[in-house]
Amino acid sequence: MLGFVLPDPGADIGWQYIEKLLMNNKLSNLLLGDEPTSGADGCGKIKSLSIKTPSPMEALSGSCLWIPCTYKVSPPHDINTADNVTGIWCKDHHDCHTDSQYMFSVSGDPSKSYPMNITGNLKNKNCTTMFYNLNKTHYGTYFFGVKYSCFQATDVQYYLHITIKDSPWSPTIEVSGKQTETEMVTITCSAVTPCPHAPPQLTWDLHQGTAHITETSGTFTTKITQNITLTDAHDGLIIKCNAAYPVSGRLKMADSNVTLSVSYGPKDTSVEVSPSGSLSAGQSVTLSCSSRAKPPVHHFTWFRHSSQGPANVSQGHTYSFNLTEEGQYYCVASNTLGNQSSPVITLTHYVSSTVDLLSPSCLAIAP
Structure with a gap:
């Protein structure tokens, strides 16, 4: 906080000046350290910009990354929707001047907007961005700034960290419900989907269903589901799911399996x-x-x-x-x-029987 010493009430400096500061809400800005500072061109740098985006985020090399992003400017500053608003991403440093060596992407400038293209409506404080064709060199920390009218602001406290991996994520198989004969269970295969414009293709050895993409807290997941009524024949059944990620004209594959245990x-x-x-x-x-x-x-x-x-x-x-x-x-x-x-x-049983043979002396011989 900046120090501020009130003048002697009897001094000629005048309380009129202080009253004027209070009326213009500038004294509180000075005390809070939130007063725009002037640059060489007379424009100000706002210190009260903050962004909200998932961090860290992980991308697949050769694919794209969808980055949900919003920002806000704390009072007394705000975006004038009549002004042209420029969004700036700078890499590995928070110096986001349009002429900074750390500047990575600038909205509205075709020569500087690829591969990180801001697709959100900046006037509505939406800085959602699509990052195309990532590779290992894109690993790093990204700061976001905006410029409008005569002011420029960068969030120096919160940043986006991006990591890159070569191998795709293995899908996840979940079985919901009790694994007992006659019970119906739902089997779901899901795969993380950093790039919803090029989602993974999911296949498995069950009846092939239709894949759908869901969003949770700004992250996308591709899923296929199947309902099964269990019998004893399903015990020990191995269910395998394969995820194929389209990357630079080819597919990167990963699979998972789960074994059913049916009572x-x-x-x-x-x-x-x-x-x-x-x-x-x-x-x-x-x-x-x-x-x-x-x-x-x-x-x-x-x-x-x-x-x-x-x-x-x-x-x-x-x-x-x-x-x-x-x-x-x-x-x-x-x-x-x-x-x-x-x-x-x-x-059943049989009974043993015996026959007694008569002796010759007992035989009667007819004449």
């Missing part, structure tokens, strides 16, 4: 009999129940059909018993998502 109830439940083949009465028999499920089966229940209906005869993965009578058996496999019954098996 489901018991499937393919079946019973195996040991020993296999013919069984004899009283023989020891073991029945084994198998099923695939995710999460795994945590409970097996065995049933035997009777005249009164199914009877619970055992628990566990296997059921062993001595076969004394024929019967029909099945198992039920259960996990947290459901249960499934196996097909019914029928166990």
Whole structure:
């Protein structure tokens, strides 16, 4: 803040001068250090310019970069829409005079507006800019300034930092919703889009949808989406998405993949009999129940059909018993998502029979 000493009330310097300063709002500007300073041409440099733009920003070499930008001038200064407003970008230094060695781009001057072209309406305080055909030399810090009427201003506190990369960004795959059989999920593949005029082309191994571009807080994203009703067959499915960025007449490629992990109830439940083949009465028999499920089966229940209906005869993965009578058996496999019954098996047995041969002495011979 500038120091200011009030004159002696009895001095001839006069309070009329101070009153005049107050009326013109110049005394407060002096005290706040916000008074335009005069240049050699008599014009002022406004100290109260500020811009708003995302920083840092990253661009793909050979492509373009869309830079959302707005600015404001603090009171008592403002833009006169009747005046011609010039926007200036200077690189690596805040000296944004139109004759400065750091001047990089000047709006309204075809010889100085490429590759950084200000497309926003500067009179409406919109300094949005399109930066074309970036390369490694464009890495750096950029300051923004405006010039109108007899005043010029540069934001020396806030700046835009741009980085350049040779390889494109890998797309992002997101699965929204619960990955459980019968549930519908939305699968989205998205890719950052610094240059909405040349967005990446997205493809994947699902049914090809229509890509669309969305904007969030001044940054663009290209997306494709697909809705899928899940089954157990989707468990372990690898979904791959590819992003192709158009750059200088060719494409730069990047891809990503994600593996679905779908939970489901018991499937393919079946019973195996040991020993296999013919069984004899009283023989020891073991029945084994198998099923695939995710999460795994945590409970097996065995049933035997009777005249009164199914009877619970055992628990566990296997059921062993001595076969004394024929019967029909099945198992039920259960996990947290459901249960499934196996097909019914029928166990039969054969009974061994013996024939006693009569001795010759017991035979009666007819005459």
